[in-house]
Amino acid sequence: MIWASKDNMSLNVEAPEIVVIELLGQKKENRILLHVINYDHRRNPLLENIQAKLRLPENRKVDSIFMLSPDHEKPVTLECDIEEDLARIQIPRLEMYEMVVVQLSSSR
Numbered sequence: 001m002i003w004a005s006k007d008n009m010s011l012n013v014e015a016p017e018i019v020v021i022e023l024l025g026q027k028k029e030n031r032i033l034l035h036v037i038n039y040d041h042r043r044n045p046l047l048e049n050i051q052a053k054l055r056l057p058e059n060r061k062v063d064s065i066f067m068l069s070p071d072h073e074k075p076v077t078l079e080c081d082i083e084e085d086l087a088r089i090q091i092p093r094l095e096m097y098e099m100v101v102v103q104l105s106s107s108r
Helices: none
Strands: 011-014 019-026 031-038 047-055 061-068 080-083 086-094 097-105
Touching: 011 019, 019 047, 031 047, 031 086, 061 080, 061 086, 086 097
Parallel strands: none
Antiparallel strands: 011 047, 019 031, 031 097, 047 086, 061 097, 080 086
8 A cells, every 4th residue: 555655645553453543634623633443452451652654734733742532531642753744653552542633733
């Protein structure tokens, strides 16, 4: 699939095959959501250090990134490394479900 995209995928994830991530853009709110699901939670109740590379929309930069989940009470702030138009995000832990919120600004 990477060769077909000419290495220009919107999202690239390094995670076990039991993890599925859905990418959703919310243009009006100027944010990107990543729904992260562990489909084998019963046998693998905790996964760690999931890596996601998110291609940022043109002329956008990251203002903040945080995770929301029923698995924890408060939002968890995440750090990311930016290289050109790629945000490298590390999801430190995944039990069953996390929603990663990438809040964008209008210019780089």
